[in-house]
Amino acid sequence: MTEKTIFEQSQTGRRAYAQAPADTPTIDDLPAALQRERALGLPEVSEMDTVRHFTRLSQLNFSIDTQFYPLGSCTMKYNPRACNTLASLPGFLSRHPLAPDSHGQGALACLCDLQTMLTTVTGMAAVSLAPMAGAQGEFSGVAMIKAYHESRGDTDRRQVLVPEAAHGTNPATAVMCGCEVVELPTNADGDVDLDALREAVGPKTAGIMLTNPSTVGVFEQDILEIADIVHSAGGLLYYDGANLNAILGKARPGDMGFDVIHMNLHKTFSTPHGGGGPGSGAIGVGPRLRDFMPIPVVECTGEGEDARYHWLTEKDVPHTIGRLSAFMGNTGVLLRAYVYARMLGRDGMTRVAEFATLNSNYLMKRLEANGFEVAFPKRRASHEFIVTLKREKQEFGITAGDCAKRLLDYGFHAPTVYFPTLVPECFLIEPTETESRATLDAFVDAMASIRAEAERDPTTLQNAPFDLPVRRLDEVTAAKRLELKYESGDSARSA
DSSP: OOOOOTTTTOOTTOOOOTTSOTTOOOOTTSOGGGSOSSOOOOOOOOHHHHHHHHHHHHHTSOOTTTSOOOBTTTOOOOOOHHHHHHHTOHHHHTOOTTSOGGGOHHHHHHHHHHHHHHHHHHTOSEEEOOOOSHHHHHHHHHHHHHHHHHHTTOTTOOEEEEETTSOTHHHHHHHHTTOEEEEEOBOTTSSBOHHHHHHHOSTTEEEEEEOSSOTTSOOOTTHHHHHHHHHHTTOEEEEEESOOTTTTTTOOHHHHTOSEEEEEHHHHTOOOOSTTOOOOEEEEEOGGGGGGOOBOEEEEESOGGGOEEEEEOTTTOTTOOOBSSSSSSOHHHHHHHHHHHHHHHHHHHHHHHHHHHHHHHHHHHHHHHTTOEESSTTSOOOSOEEEEOHHHHHHHOOOHHHHHHHHHHTTOOOOEESOSTTSTTEEEEOOOTTOOHHHHHHHHHHHHHHHHHHHHOTHHHHTOOOSSSSOOOOHHHHHHSOOOOOOTTOTTOOO
């Protein structure tokens, strides 16, 4: 049955009063010029119809609450409900962002503790929680590197080195900051090509943007040498901490020689992720960049019962790159990350890395045993790994996209496809630390069945999915002619 829009279910006179607030304000005091001349045009439906409509819609979605979601690089893992519950306490939710520091000492204490924990786990000198997304964290990192060089009168340093295995946002961030991107090749084992790096660095090098483990799923074997090469040339190292699951409690970017790191707390530290929702790209800095951190930053004076918390502003950090938002970052996300870190503790963070890596290597070996080709077979997986379907494309005529669509019929969301682009027909798979062995085995069984279908009848994959509310869409047309506006009488459009 085709799901009707809420507007198509509307009938004049239907109402749902049970949830209406008891103290609804009136508009009697509004000037006539500000009052609406005609009805707003909202749908008129009963409460039961409303509940059923939105419940049905929610059941059409793939989500981490209902299915395995091995989205490589993006960490779609279970978020403990306790984090959401505690971050939603009235004392947090009711605090006005313009209230004085004295009225929010509890919230500021939590954020200050989170800064300290992140500083410890990354090996950096200080942390700012201001960036409200990973992209903003990236921007902050490159902006600080640029500000550092300019403060020294080294204005010719405008080149940012970006390995081809880096996140796609890295070169975009560098360009946004007014820098020139120099791409570095990756060798056959998935590491940065050191010879190419040595040739690329020079008096114009501002820095390098790295992810470690990289998006090909391996840990850079020569990271200390990379740091030495870049630092010797006068550049700085930026760490894309989009995902720290593989190294928590095991390795620290600060010890690797990095000068700045952004952390996607909405991935590693279990806050809501996906759908373009709220995030946090908290920034950690080494000693050279401490004076350039984005503000505000929480500072504590005094100890014990005498401890007092307050925000550092432009007056306290005169060389800051500035503010990134109106107030103090995505506090709701930060509080969830704080609760999660407290729940884990030091030993728990280590277990995150151990189980994330164990699950990844287990899944990689099982898929390899079932006939799939691993992109870097000589390397151990980190929290994620890559399977390439180039052989299946050559032998059966099916693509990574076909396999991804067919997985939906088996009840699994697909891994990340076609990224990183240096691997043909790429499946970037991240099982995360929160999935059971039974779930991983079921995923392997589904992949093996799909491969058998490809060999037997490739059209099955080429026409998938079959069991979802809609069949395969024309994604190019959908992107070029996106329709989001509902017009009465046009059932082809949805609100």
